[in-house]
Amino acid sequence: MSSAQICVIYNPASGRGWSASRLRELRRTWAERAVFWPTDAPGRAEELALQAAHSGFTTVAAAGGDGTVHEVANGLLRAKRSDVVLAVIPTGSANDYAVCLGLEDRWWLDDDPAIRPHAVDVGILRAPGRCRYFINCLGLGLVGKVAQEARHIRWLKGVPLYGLAALRTVLFQYQLTPMTVCIDEVERAAPTLAFSLELGRREGNFVLVPEAALDDGLFDYVHAGPLRRRELVRLLPRLLTGRGLPPNYPNLWLGRCRQVHLHAAVPLVVHADGEMFCVDTDGVCDLEIDLVPKALRVLGKLGAQGA
DSSP states (O other): OOSOSEEEEEOTTGGGGTOHHHHHHHHHHTTTTEEEEEOOSTTHHHHHHHHHHHTTOSEEEEEESHHHHHHHHHHHHHHTOTTOEEEEEEOSSOOHHHHHTTOOTTGGGSOOTTOEEEEEEEEEEEETTEEEEESSEEEEEHHHHHHHHHTTOOSOOHHHHHHHHHHHHHHHOOOOEEEEEEETTEEEEEEESEEEEESSSEETTEESOTTOOTTSSOEEEEEEOSOOHHHHHHHHHHHHTTOOOOTTOTTEEEEEESEEEEEESSOOOEEETTEEEEOGGGOOOEEEEEEEEEEEEEEEOTTTTOO
């Protein structure tokens, strides 16, 4: 292995191709400290992270969007190396996890003593024949379809990207699904528009739960029942301005938990950290989700952004 202690796994296409200049700047800044491994296909970042962890690197950096971070985190968690630290270099379309960690766009240019390793929680998502870790958020129903729709919009990033994806989904894919959700052994059966589990405070640039913390040992959940389209449009400004969802809103249940079992009457569309876990053609109707406390070490400033 190189004498460098940092392995940077980077996605050359992150930020819809707008990240090249930032990656060049990172290369110059970390030239003596890091080696750089590019990804070349979906899933490749996960395998590179697994390789880097087993090769003795003390820090593995994910340079890209939330999808790259998701893959690298899964590789490190698979490696079961608690001494390896994940560093997030935000160059993507949303960069939700970097914001939740309190990281600025170019945090790596300065030697900020407030940026240090923290042990954070992760979620593990299981369905028949598949299993995945997530480190920021999970969404299904309407929010799963928003993540799916965002992947088809190539000319935008950030709030405009996810705002347009949300608008299209509300207008053309509004659907209530009969669903039974068991949250910490308390069961609720309801026609469901959307369900989200939050470790961080942002999902697709929207702030659903401002008080969510990455290291408190709990998920924050949002279970949306039969809300009307006009109610969704009315709530959108709150999510864009960081106020989050209102408490005690009819057919909207908020709370905290450690475990969720879920059964839907029709196949689900589910994202984990913005990456598609399953789509309706996969036929997944049952999910089991558990929280794994402090399972990953990550560089950040927890508390700086309400993370």
